[in-house]
Amino acid sequence: MTRYAELQAASNFSFLRGASHPWELVMTAQALGLEAVGICDRNSLAGVVRAWSEMNKQREGGARIRALTGCRLDFADGTPSLLCYPTDREAYGRLTRLLSAGQLRAEKGECELFWEDYLQWSEGQLTLAVAPDRLDEAFETRLGRMAGALGGDLWLAAARGYGARDLQRLSRLAAIAQRAGAPMVATNDVLYHGPERRLLQDVLTCIREGCAIPDAGLRLEANAERHLKTPEEMARLFHRFPGAVERSVEIAERIGFDLSQLKYEYPDEPVPPGKSAMQHLRDLTWAGAAWRYPDGVRDKERKTLEHELALIEKLDFPNYFLTVHDIVRWARDQEILCQGRGSAANSCVCFCLGITSVDPTKKDQDLLFSRFISENRGEPPDIDVDFEHERREEVMQYVYRRYGRHKAAIVATVIHYRPRMAIRQVGQALGLTEDVTAALSGTVWGSWGDGVPDEHIRQTGIDPTNPEIRRAVTLATELLGFPRHLSQHVGGYVLTKRRLDETVPIGNAAMADRTFIEWDKDDIDALGLMKVDILALGMLTALKRAFEMVPPRPDGRRLKDIADIPQEVPGVYDMLCKADSVGVFQVESRAQMSMLPRLKPRKFYDLVIEVAIVRPGPIQGDMVHPYLKRRDGTEPVSYPSPAPPWPADELRAILEKTMGVPLFQEQAMRIAIEGAEFTPDQADGLRRAMATFRNYGHLEDYEELFVSGMTRKGYDLGFAQACFNQIKGFGSYGFPESHAISFALLVYASAWVKWRWPDAFCAALLNSQPMGFYQPAQLVRDAREHGVEVRPPDVAASGWDCGLEPVEGKRLRAVRLGLGQIKGLKREDAELLVRLREEGVLTVEDLARHLPRRALELLAEADAFAGIGLDRRQALWAVKGLVGETRVETEAPLLAAMGRREAQVELPQMSLPLQVTEDYRTTRLSLKAHPCSFFRAELEALACVPAAAFRTLRDGRRTSVGGLVLVRQRPGTAKGVVFMTLEDETGVANIVVWRDVFEAHRRLVMSASVLAVHGQLQREGEVIHLVAKSFTDLSHLTAGLKAEAPGAPTRTGRAGRLQASRDFH
């Protein structure tokens, strides 16, 4: 029997060249009966882990295919391209160092290599030279010299591509190979796993070359032969060259390296000399316990800690915890607020180490660490740490300083082809005109599963049955999910003990001074390397700012950490139950707000559920309503049971916390293990598939296994199906309990600040913009509704940030809006103004001497001189005149003396509506009045009631409301439903627009800035929506506000916008 190993296969990580995923190559190689397939991407190892993972998967099924780790090296100095296969771990380290060196000296995505580099790192490598298109003596001489330099481990790779003179060429190559001492070995120079990929490969070539396919000419391959071929076929093609095919197997058998040899070693920087890592961790943990439990460590806590430490020791993870602790401790020393989350974060050890602020030993929490960690047996624990978003960069720089750039780098994110990009580039490559490709890519709203539905294409006026369009759409769909390029991950770091560049190639990122490795988090995960996510979270910044503004307690202690916040305060929960949550972390969205009054959170764990329940997983699995009913007591709590002999309450332990309804990813996993009897490997595969559902879609493979596993044990088919649907939902938006807990803590912390100190809360949120769901206008409005006085930006009182000013006889202080709220004003100008003010400068004349004209005009236009007695127009007139004057003074003193005293000029009074319009234009909000108050008469004529009146109206009432459009949202999970938020002078109104109504009024709904909505009121407890039936566009009313005085002529035509709505398509 013929044996053959394909040693020259490019995957689609040879961007715009290879046209098959690594796993397709491995799977096909196995099916064709190859011994091995070597993935050789150009100067890159980005695809090898995926191939290796597929190999492991195949082998689990009994296959014996090998995926060899190799690389095609292209040189900058004219050296023929080489295929390099490391024989062992050390040689592999040399290859990655070679690639790192080449990448670090080149631009992002490039690699610059020279022959000398290869010589330096060639020990232990098996090398195949790729014959150039044109064979000449120079090549022969070079090959001979290379064979000499490499000490014999050199072969000449030859392919039969069905060119006119193949056999002649191969004979010549064989002769050259023999003379040079580099035996010829057969390869097929593979670009795709099967010949049907030629079409896509041609398109990739066109994208790469930037040409349209009719003009691509000889840049395309002549035929579809560059696919994986059977050993028999390879033997037939090379039958005149005995040994060429057999040699491929000989080479493959000499390759002893496998990625599983990348034994991970944790960095030991945080361990002091003379101490074992475990001992150090113990010491730190007990010291932390004394800090966390000032009243003494009780038995329960001691037991938990001892149990966790034993587990950490057993699994040999102390360095991991020490590393995370080291980073967190440094951040705390710098007073950077941070919080850990992830499976391992909810441990008592992490609580004591200060990584999280959740005490898992507390009543109701029931967050047993061992449960989290045992689910991911054999894998490193996973902790993500969120930091204040404005200070994360400092943390990142610390990591580089502490571990060195040779041991720490950011992981990659593989940027995949998404629908818009795919259709645009494929369309261009196929020679479609730009308007057609633009129209086609315009049909994509959000995600795009199996292609573009024909009716979407038809809507754009394009005929979907047209062959050119079909071609483009078919190939673009095939291109979806192909990697396009590598980019750096937002904050995932990989840290090692030995040089990182001996494990994975490191390259330059687009950002200066940033480097990242070639593998993404799935690859890291598959190999079991250690990763710490250093992420940025805006809410931490806001909380930190709020803490600084909260007055110290009577004992003089200041609020410094989330853990200092008083726990389980009933008032906080009262507030949340009323859906009074504007600005609160996570639960401020429309969907969350309508869930709060239904869920009625009364304790911390309720918040954990609140955070997790408004997610695609529970929604798709239809778990929300059963849970709410059980909470309300309208449905009995029951646990689905298997038939005997299985224990009837096996799911009870898993589902008790959530009243028998699975809500968390961990629960779904445990149902798979215990309910559907998944083996640990199957469970692990399911978990991976869940995490990468978007890219692969392997998840369906497990559906049958899961559902049949459960029904076999006598579970109800409907329940099994619902559980799996939920797993699918998790796949598209994974949300595990461990993350929900950490988020819930921030929910509670931010809600507490809002409840106790709404003044500080408002100022802190305003100073942390942009973040969250609401614009400054809504945050200010909410604060005022909570009794906080808000004062306008003022040159005499404001700093750059919003601040608090004491109010006589009141606990809460007033929020003074900062100059930063003024659109266009530069921070440095505002800070200069503050300095001048502190020096005592406070006349417009003196300011004009120091501040740039533009800054003064912006201040005047924003009415910031009102505090010193100048209204908008007076201030602008004065400022413009003064700036002119100081300029004249410096430029021509004589003129200045002449024009000093100028005539008083009468400027028209600004009407209140115009003041409000100008406030919105300059600061996006107005404290003077709400625009809707000016057209209340018009609104009443349309039978609109004030938004606040909704609270008193019956369910089912037909009514109307009018206001500014704040938000338009069309969530992917909502089947074409559009949610709108309107605001009038009394409050906000939530509008639901069903799909058919939306389609009928699409233009209006999408474009109107002021709108009256007519429909039917729908109320469910405290949740009130207006279900829209029809609309009246009132956008023209804002133009009326700009009138100078009643009756004054205005320019007709275009209606203005007071503010842009936030639209989420």
Add this chain to the structure above:
Amino acid sequence: MDAVAHGLGLRVGQKATDAMALVPELVPAEAEPEADAQALSALVDWCVRFSPAVAADPPDGLMLDIAGVSHLWGGEAELMADFRARLAANGLPFRLALADTPGAAWALAHYGVDGVIAPLGGQGELIAPLPPAALRLEPETAAQIARLGLTRIGQLMELPRAPLAKRFGAQTLERLDQALGRGREALTFRRPPSPWIARLAFAEPISTPDDMARVSQDVAVRLCARLEREGKGARRFEIAFHRLDGKALTLAIGLSLAGRDPARIAKLFQPRLETLDPGFGIEVVTLVADRVETTTARQVRLDSLADAAVEDGLAPLVDRLINRLGEGRVWKSGPRESHVPEQSAVSGPPLKAVAPRAWDPERPRPLRLFRRPEPVDSVMAPVPDDPPVQFRWRNRLIRVRRAEGPERIAEEWWTGPIEAAASSHVRDYYRVEDEAGTRFWLFRAGLYETGVPARWWLHGLFG
């Protein structure tokens, strides 16, 4: 932005994606400022029929100085009516205004009532109610003036001049003065380029072909002298003989290279002069040059003597052939990059330089490629894809002595429906030689399939 677009909720400055979400059937197009500028400049040239003094006012306006020309139409109103009718006939959207000063006319056209004609000295009153932006101010200045509550030009006119200038610059005052006729404004008028035409009038009418040949050279000398002065040449010439009865007889010739040699041009007209009927005689001859391009006088350098000689010798021949056989009948084949043999040659202009890259020797192609492949039968070839050992072509049995191949060329899948594309749609080409040394290029259509008889074709002959 027209009324329909406005009605749909579209706005100037809107993001393309927002507009598409609003009106899904919208067909987006790239802005082409250069094309717009060209169109405007063409419109300026066209307006010269109304007044010699026309100035473009980019991006979308133009100014006509009609001082002293309106009487030709019978008055300003009549001129405007005619102008309006002609613009409308061209389907252009427009707004018109007429005033003493360009500034006032601009203000009225952009912000006033369409078609207003300001009475002599009456522009001040008409523009007073218009917004300050009508003074052609910088958008930012105009916005700030409005923010002070000054929403009408009239309010500006009442303000003391010095404070106004101090705040909004001398330019604002200047614009106000220009509109009111208190300040001067110089427009840059555009003059259309003089046409490439030469004209000769004769004291005595001529009628013999000899005379016509002589005058065609005379007129060519004149035109070519002008072309020479400006370093130009033309690729097309049209001569017109104007008869006494007012009829014009025209002939046109084309050149393969832009030229300005009067003798050569006259010579190309000569053979066809006899076909013209001079009637009672010809009093005027005109020659118009078309497709004028810049040429440099060719310098004959020693090292390029041979090339130059070929070109100089070949060009007249090619011109004569073209003028006799017709354009498009004389061409030269060149290489084209394509895997498909039928498409690897392209015909081009006969004197175009050969592409630097020639056909690839690694892909041997026959000297004679048949327009249509010819079927061959009785082919004996080992399966699946070894070269044939014999075949029958035109009733002749050919035994193959030597062979090379196959060269596998797959279909151009993008020319047919994607469902029909298949990796078996290939041609396997073989270069074979018979015992007499004749070399053939034949192919098998499609991949070998058990039980399916292979179809073979002869596509060309080498040597």
